[in-house]
Amino acid sequence: MIISKKKDIKDILKALEGYKTVYLFGCNSCAQQCKTGGPDELKEMTEALEANGLKVLGSSLVPETCYRQYVLKEFRNVPAAKEADAVLVLACGAGVRTVADANAETQPVLPANDSIFLATVERQGRFYEGCALCGECVLIETGGICPHTECPKGLLNGPCGGVANGMCEVNIDNECAWVRIYRRLKKQGRLHLMMKITPPKDHSVAIRPRNVLQRTPTGSVPKDRKKTG
Ligand code: SF4
Ligand code: SF4
16 A cells, blocks of 8 residues: 655645645545545545635545546546646545646646555554565565565665664664564574575666556557656
8 A cells, every 4th residue: 555644734735826726636545544635635625725715626536546547537527627727636646647647737736645655554544664666576585574675774685783682773663674584484494594695686677667568458558658748
């Protein structure tokens, strides 16, 4: 799940300076779970903008704002979405990007949130970064704990010399990621993996922007992904 946090309303109002009407997009997936883009937040944002003199023409809560087809459907079916001076998106950055690609491009599309990480979810409201999307997964050898993400130094061969009583020298309240990896591998009878030297990461596999262009059943790359703005 993508974790997002709300931007300060003052920053949002500043970004909306000069516009009179706004349309809102929320996201009923990750942002709804983070309480940054669900029905309550759309209502709260509508009230905050209207209290500051803006007219909110309406809002759409789409199942996933990062899914272009859902967003296109709203622009097709809801005239107010196209008529507003600006669109404010209560979702992650991918949602903002999707809305910005789906509208007429003459209408400014602004983020209401900051996107912060990809999380594992313990339960609602308790999210932990578990994967940094490096493109070359080493979890096969680390007992499912990611050193690239969970060690602040991103050490692929650890622990470092700073570990003290099992705790991390950087995030002093956290147990060292490599101590946890050791313990888990020991339980699994795979401690020999601790002796393996992992080569440096090949960062060329994660050159941005990354994409996956699956072929359609007719063998062609989907038309709308061939060219991006
Ligand atoms: S090694 Fe870590 S950051 Fe890379 S893909 Fe695996 S879990 Fe994600
Ligand atoms: S103590 Fe462990 S988690 Fe912290 S920086 Fe060193 S190796 Fe990484």
